[in-house]
Amino acid sequence: MLSRIARSSTKLKQLSKIRQSAAPLLLTKNSIRFHATDAKPNEIFTKLSDNRDPQRSQFFQYSWGSWLKNDKLMKKQRETVFSIEGLTIFIDTASHVESKICQPKPLNGSMVLPQNKDLLGELTGDEHGKIIVRSISSIHEGKHHRVYKVTLNTGKDLILRIPYKLDSDAAIASKIKSEVATLDFLNLKLKLNVPRVVAYGVDKYNEVGSPFILEEFIPGDLLMKKWHPLAADSPETTKNLDSVIDPIADFENKVLEITFNKFGSLYFHNDVEGALQNDLPYDGETDELLKDRWRIGPSVEKQFTKNKSKLPQATVDELNGPWDASNPIALMTSVSEIELENAKYKLSLIDADASGSNGEEEKRILQGQIQTFEHLKKITPQLLNTESKSILNVEELFKPRLYLPDLDPLNVIETPTREHYFVDFEGATIKPFILQGYPKFIAYNGAKIYDLKEDIPGYEKMDELEKQQYEFMYYKTRNERIWEFRLNDHRHDLIAVASPHIKILRNPYLQALDFKNGKDYLYIEGSIAQLQALWEAYVANELVATQDKEFPIKYTDEYLNQSQQELNDFQIETVSSPFSATGGWIPQDMFTTLKDQGILVETKDGDYKIETEKILENPPPSPPKQD
Numbered sequence: 001m002l003s004r005i006a007r008s009s010t011k012l013k014q015l016s017k018i019r020q021s022a023a024p025l026l027l028t029k030n031s032i033r034f035h036a037t038d039a040k041p042n043e044i045f046t047k048l049s050d051n052r053d054p055q056r057s058q059f060f061q062y063s064w065g066s067w068l069k070n071d072k073l074m075k076k077q078r079e080t081v082f083s084i085e086g087l088t089i090f091i092d093t094a095s096h097v098e099s100k101i102c103q104p105k106p107l108n109g110s111m112v113l114p115q116n117k118d119l120l121g122e123l124t125g126d127e128h129g130k131i132i133v134r135s136i137s138s139i140h141e142g143k144h145h146r147v148y149k150v151t152l153n154t155g156k157d158l159i160l161r162i163p164y165k166l167d168s169d170a171a172i173a174s175k176i177k178s179e180v181a182t183l184d185f186l187n188l189k190l191k192l193n194v195p196r197v198v199a200y201g202v203d204k205y206n207e208v209g210s211p212f213i214l215e216e217f218i219p220g221d222l223l224m225k226k227w228h229p230l231a232a233d234s235p236e237t238t239k240n241l242d243s244v245i246d247p248i249a250d251f252e253n254k255v256l257e258i259t260f261n262k263f264g265s266l267y268f269h270n271d272v273e274g275a276l277q278n279d280l281p282y283d284g285e286t287d288e289l290l291k292d293r294w295r296i297g298p299s300v301e302k303q304f305t306k307n308k309s310k311l312p313q314a315t316v317d318e319l320n321g322p323w324d325a326s327n328p329i330a331l332m333t334s335v336s337e338i339e340l341e342n343a344k345y346k347l348s349l350i351d352a353d354a355s356g357s358n359g360e361e362e363k364r365i366l367q368g369q370i371q372t373f374e375h376l377k378k379i380t381p382q383l384l385n386t387e388s389k390s391i392l393n394v395e396e397l398f399k400p401r402l403y404l405p406d407l408d409p410l411n412v413i414e415t416p417t418r419e420h421y422f423v424d425f426e427g428a429t430i431k432p433f434i435l436q437g438y439p440k441f442i443a444y445n446g447a448k449i450y451d452l453k454e455d456i457p458g459y460e461k462m463d464e465l466e467k468q469q470y471e472f473m474y475y476k477t478r479n480e481r482i483w484e485f486r487l488n489d490h491r492h493d494l495i496a497v498a499s500p501h502i503k504i505l506r507n508p509y510l511q512a513l514d515f516k517n518g519k520d521y522l523y524i525e526g527s528i529a530q531l532q533a534l535w536e537a538y539v540a541n542e543l544v545a546t547q548d549k550e551f552p553i554k555y556t557d558e559y560l561n562q563s564q565q566e567l568n569d570f571q572i573e574t575v576s577s578p579f580s581a582t583g584g585w586i587p588q589d590m591f592t593t594l595k596d597q598g599i600l601v602e603t604k605d606g607d608y609k610i611e612t613e614k615i616l617e618n619p620p621p622s623p624p625k626q627d
Contacts, residue, residue: 064141066591068584069607080146080162086207092130095120101289103270109206116196121154157217170313171305172211173202178265178300182428193421218421223412230475244409247420249486260400260430262296263331264322272297296322301429311342325400328432332380335512340373372521375553385545392496397434404428407439437510442483444476522567
């Protein structure tokens with residue numbers, strides 16, 4: 001069976017080719033101009049006060065790529081319109097708050113972190129009056145945010161992050177509140193290198209006119225430039241791999257030092273409901289300024305927000321925590337429950353014809369999802385024995401610890417002074433380390449190969465294509481082992497997560513966290529079915545939370561055969577469908593080239609289809625560098 005990691009390894013990395021100045025916007029007192037991204041930039045002028053000028057809208061439109069289906073809708077969801085004038089007014093107003101460590105201060109619909117106002121700088125010399133925005137440039141269009149660089153007349157640079165409208169308003173608000181609190185915790189409590197936040201807004205009802213985070217600008221290069229995961233073994237390769245893995249492993253080690261009192265996500269004290277404000281997030285704080293600064297509230301892990309826009313918010317609120325530290329099973333079960341409720345609700349909309357679709361194929365997929373998540377909900381309480389004597393330091397593995405899902409060289413900036421700054425903490429959550437999994441840039445769930453010549457009979461006589469397939473598995477195994485060595489060096493008390501049996505047992509839960517849509521449920525079902533052959537051994541060794549040797553899911557041979565065939569078909573479909581790994585997204589330069597060559601053809605409904613015969617005549621250009 002092909003592993004999901006093999007499927008995801010082809011995923012394009014948008015960040016790997018950052019345009020450092022994709023569309024610089026230059027502001028003066030009375031006018032604004034920006035450059036397009038063609039070979040000869042076109043300057044477009046508009047009155048600063050004329051926020052209705054249609055030419056200005058180009059600055060907010062998504063341009064990083066296009067989609068084969070629903071392109072207009074996808075781009076519309078990624079428009080990041082905000083008020084340039086409002087941003088200038090807000091920044092000047094924020095510069096007058098008193099600098100001190102306190103709870104975020106409300107200011108005209110936004111929140112300011114007073115202790116970080118120094119990031120705005122001060123007017124010097126003969127300059128008097130207000131702090132204004134000198135220029136704004138769009139430097140990155142990511143998966144979830146548009147990132148702008150803002151330069152002030154004080155000489156200071158800031159980053160303005162505007163989220164795409166991909167989630168509900170409530171989800172966007174929660175994620176911003178939690179991410180800013182997490183950054184604040186990492187900075188003030190753990191003294192780690194992360195951007196400091198000046199201010200944030202959780203909705204459009206502020207002077208910026210959009211949800212936003214305004215934070216410190218960190219100059220430097222992405223650590224990703226040094227990451228060559230499929231490089232052949234050599235002393236230089238070892239040095240390069242270590243130069244990327246070591247700072248990330250060191251950062252995670254420092255984050256793991258704190259154990260919390262609940263499972264959930266971090267927020268500021270005033271951003272959680274009253275019933276949660278009395279509970280300390282962790283014990284032993286001696287700094288009076290930090291004692292009541294943070295609290296633990298509902299989880300913002302992506303599974304509680306992604307593709308949940310149709311699910312009633314009341315249902316989400318019932319399932320997203322927080323959870324007591326003594327009940328990690330409730331946290332695990334909530335993942336299957338929210339996906340189960342989401343699939344049922346979508347199916348009910350189709351049955352009521354309220355979703356605009358009555359496709360039988362869509363109904364069949366949702367019915368398959370429902371059955372799989374019912375299986376997952378049933379088996380989850382038994383997956384891992386929280387009191388197992390066979391699991392080294394099991395108590396430590398189940399303690400609440402902060403999990404940062406986007407630890408990745410794409411999110412690490414190496415400064416000119418060789419310091420490493422970590423950015424992007426969206427979706428951070430507090431959960432047991434045993435359920436956290438490895439960072440995605442290093443994780444590998446496929447077949448392990450530790451020595452090509454010893455583990456693969458006849459390797460040296462294989463053709464180049466066969467060798468490359470095995471080399472891929474070897475290099476992915478090698479990189480994961482380096483990570484495990486670092487974990488063992490730092491936290492030997494947590495190294496049991498490297499056990500193959502632990503990985504198999506938690507795999508259904510982790511696969512559920514990686515569930516995006518459509519037929520991905522087949523991977524979850526496959527990971528559950530995989531346990532059946534090993535169940536008696538796991539019961540005998542007290543690895544699972546049951547003494548019943550009978551597997552809890554009643555599978556028939558017919559069902560297993562059908563599921564396996566559907567999974568095989570889905571994998572073949574995925575591998576054979578160009579750009580399926582990116583959800584039909586294509587980098588814009590490649591999209592334009594393929595369209596000009598007649599490989600991409602627009603259909604009557606505005607979508608695009610691939611003319612396979614044209615591919616043979618004009619092979620498509622190589623995609624951006626892959627992980």
